[in-house]
Amino acid sequence: MIEIQGATKIYSRKAQPALSNLDLEMNNGEILGLVGLNGAGKTTTIRMTSGIIFPTSGKVMVDGFDIVKQKVKAARNVGWIPEFPNFEPNAKPLPLMKYFAGYYGMKSEEANKKIMDLLEKVSLKPYLNRKLRNYSQGMKKRFAIAESIVGDPQNVLFDETLNGLDPEGVLFVRNLMFELRKQGKAILLSSHILSEVEDVADRVAIIDHGKLIKVLKRNELKSLGKLRVHLQIENFNDQCKALLSEYGEVEVDESEIVLRDTTIQYDQVSVIPEKLVNSGYRIRKFDPVGESLEDYFFELIGVKK
Amino acid sequence: MKPIAYEIKRTLTSKFVIILIVIIVGLASLIAYESAKSEVPTSSSAQTSIYLNVGYYVSGSTLHVVGLPVNNLGQPSIGIGSASLSYEYAGTYKNMTLSSSGYANTTFTITNNSNTELNASFSYRLIRGFSNSYQLTYNLNFSRGYSGISMIPVTDPSNSTITGMNLFYVGQNGTSAPSMSVFYYNGTSDKPGQAFVLPAYFSSMNVSGFHDINVFPDFNASTYTYSSVRAVIVSSKAIPSSFGGFSSPILPDYGKNLSVYVSFDSSYHPLTQKEVQSLIFTGVTSIITFLLAILAVFEGYLTYGKDRTSGVLESVIKRPVSRGALIGSRFTANAVSIALAVVLSMLSANFFIHYYLHLYLTTSFDLYFIWSFVVEGLAFLALVYMFAHIVKSQGALLGSAIGLFVVFGLFWTTISAVVDVAFHIVSGTSEYITTAVAFDYASPTGITSLFQILFEKTVGGFLGGGTTIHPSAYGVTPVFIVLAGILWIAVPFGIALWLATHRD
Structure with a gap:
């Protein structure tokens, strides 16, 4: 579990804070999506949580340990997969992994077994003799995944990890996240691909200009923004349109009726079909939908799509 | 790891x-x-030089010349990149090539006993570049019929703190050296031109049966400081007339009263x-x-x-x-x-x-x-x-x-x-x-x-x-x-x- 408490990061006095008083929690057994535009502060949040950079103020607690003051204990519980993995170019995967494993106090045999398992898992076993500088970006990402979880951390941070991966890689990462969540680990997924986040995240944190705008739970993802209802009514007429207008703006496109800018909440939407049926209208289709995360995201941060 | x-x-x-x-x-x-x-070659003037030992003996009307160049460590041929050696006797020149053992031996026919000069012209280049050339003249004693002993200073190749002597001997009919004693002592007390008296503190060593030999008396083992060391072969009645340098080939005389001496002056001191x-x-x-x-x-x-x-x-x-x-x-x-x-x-x-x-x-x-x-x-x-x-x-x-x-x-x-x-x-x-x-x-x-x-x-x-x-x-x-x-x-x-x- 990771708790970010009032974290602020200022890189330069001349520039706006990269993060401003951020409060965020990553819970065990949960995938937290982190979305935001470029420069919103996603990577800064992750790098701060990994102990790569220091918060200017506030603190980051990893399973109860302060990442700044108790770096060694805290970092043991964090695995960070960076967006652009960067390793010693002349190193080969096996010795480098053994070196990394050494920081977790793993015994040689245990480390060897674990490393080989992980490299097999990320499909890099056939490339053990290749220097990392000769790995493709996708291979480096796979290696980064393996080396980040070599210490079996309780919290794993995926920073734009899905970028640059082939479909098989995307599927692998997604399944890995599910597997880690099943093991009770806390997962953070930062991504520009909002649909991916929407699909896997239990909660989604939206940040913009270094500030946390909103945290959405999974059940809220389906009812984002203003409700929109798609209807097909056999005996639709002006009276029916007037009735529907009580709940929002009615648009009619041949047989499809769309109720926009609704004034009713998602959990009260059932009153609409109830009233239509009571008024003698025959409903062939009733489909209440919220906005997509992407639409909602842009609406929230005030950017026109 | x-x-x-x-x-x-x-x-x-x-x-x-x-x-x-x-x-x-x-x-x-x-x-x-x-x-x-x-x-390394800090002994006397040795430095990186090559010395030419030359001896002779007469057999009938044939003059046998025996030459052996040695380096400052007393080693034949070692370190010599190239050498040119020629002998001249009574107008006859002979260009020599060093044998595998380092010797340059030849013979001349004696036609007139009044020709008593043997000239040797020697030039060499060391492997590391230094070169030198010189000419030597040897006076032949036909009545005695052989050159006897000569000596040059050398440094022990295995221990440069030890200085010693290279003894070169050509006896009658080319025989090797008889048994002899080498005395060595602190020469600072010598007075040139005066009768030689063996100092109270001296050491000696016996050598025999050689044509060419290096001897390294343990000067440094002595409790005395040898700023100038002299060696004397057999007992001596007189000391050399000058310090330093080396005598020409010395004539041995094994009669009871006649002494033969050789001196050498060592300026060696350990670094x-x-x-x-x-x-x-x-x-x-x-x-x-x-x-x-x-x-x-x-x-x-x-x-x-x-x-x-x-x-x-x-x-x-x-x-x-x-x-x-x-x-x-x-x-x-x-x-x-x-x-x-x-x-x-x-x-x-x-x-x-x-x-x-x-x-x-x-x-x-x-x-x-x-x-x-x-x-x-x-x-x-x-x-x-x-x-x-x-x-x-x-x-x-x-x-x-x-x-x-x-x-x-x-x-x-x-x-x-x-x-x-x-x-x-x-x-x-x-x-x-x-x-x-x-x-x-x-x-x-x-x-x-x-x-x-x-x-x-x-x-x-x-x-x-x-x-x-x-x-x-x-x-x-x-x-x-x-x-x-x-x-x-x-x-x-x-x-x-x-x-x-x-x-x-």
Whole structure:
């Protein structure tokens, strides 16, 4: 579990804070999506949580340990997969992994077994003799995944990890996240691909200009923004349109009726079909939908799509 | 694997580090070898010369000439790249080729006993370039019919502190030497031209049955100091008329009362520790000072600075390790390679010094040598680590690293000289020495200069030097040098450590 408490990061006095008083929690057994535009502060949040950079103020607690003051204990519980993995170019995967494993106090045999398992898992076993500088970006990402979880951390941070991966890689990462969540680990997924986040995240944190705008739970993802209802009514007429207008703006496109800018909440939407049926209208289709995360995201941060 | 073990392995297997260590140790070895070897032939005038032993015997009307060139170690042919030898007797010339055993023997027909001069013309080139030529004239004694014994000074090839004699004997009909005694004693008490009296303190050794032999009396084992050593074969009634040089072939006479003597004057004295240290200072230290700066600066850049500025280090920082421990382990790994280069250089220098001069540098010299160079390397390393946390880009860091090397490693002496010129400071004055010492304290490379000042008690410098000083009068004391070294490492490394743990 990771708790970010009032974290602020200022890189330069001349520039706006990269993060401003951020409060965020990553819970065990949960995938937290982190979305935001470029420069919103996603990577800064992750790098701060990994102990790569220091918060200017506030603190980051990893399973109860302060990442700044108790770096060694805290970092043991964090695995960070960076967006652009960067390793010693002349190193080969096996010795480098053994070196990394050494920081977790793993015994040689245990480390060897674990490393080989992980490299097999990320499909890099056939490339053990290749220097990392000769790995493709996708291979480096796979290696980064393996080396980040070599210490079996309780919290794993995926920073734009899905970028640059082939479909098989995307599927692998997604399944890995599910597997880690099943093991009770806390997962953070930062991504520009909002649909991916929407699909896997239990909660989604939206940040913009270094500030946390909103945290959405999974059940809220389906009812984002203003409700929109798609209807097909056999005996639709002006009276029916007037009735529907009580709940929002009615648009009619041949047989499809769309109720926009609704004034009713998602959990009260059932009153609409109830009233239509009571008024003698025959409903062939009733489909209440919220906005997509992407639409909602842009609406929230005030950017026109 | 322990992370520090990986760091050390990574450093020591880096191509750059391997190449630099090989160059440093190789050049240090080569210079030590050349310096030590050039000091080996210190006995008398031997140096790098070749001596030509020539003897003869007469058989009927045939003159047999026996020639044997030997080097200053008494070894035939060894070290001679090429030699040209010709004999002339009674207008007949014979060009000779040295046999595999080094001899150049020939015969002449004696047509007239009044021709008593045998001339030898000898020129040679040593393998390492030195060449010389000379002519010798030998007076033949047909009534005796053979040359007898001659002697030259030589140095023991296995121990240059031991000087000795090469005895060359051609007897009647070419026979080898009979049994004889070689007396040797301190010749300083000799008085030329006066009757010889064997001193109270002397030693002797017996030799026999040789044509060519090297004998090495144990002069140094004596309790007496032999500033001038003379050897006398059999008992003597008179001492040589002059000191130094070598007599012409001596005629042996084995009659009861007639003595035969040979003298040789040895100016040999073993190299003093100070002279050996001076050899190291003038050769080995200057090259190590220069190369070690390159090793430290670029090793620091390649294994820490570049990793830090390129982001590679983040893959390690995210591990359960403190930043202090990480920077410490990288620095330690780099330090191991620097210490290795210095220690190997020191060992190789000591090896060659001992091999050729049979001396070991003193432990205090060894320790100062190792310490001052390790300090120089670590100081450069610490400076690069510091800059790695000050500048942001790889390019800026590389520029800073090169700048450090250029300023402190290449041009520091020049800068010091420019300051001297600008302020009209004259070489050899107190101001000059003070400036030189101040500049030495103000540079990592200066630590080795201070070390040299401490040992040699002289100040060099770009404008000339060799001024003898009392080091402590100018603040050159072991305590200050150690403190300066510690500060040169601790201050930049401390800044790097503080920035690493507080500023990201």
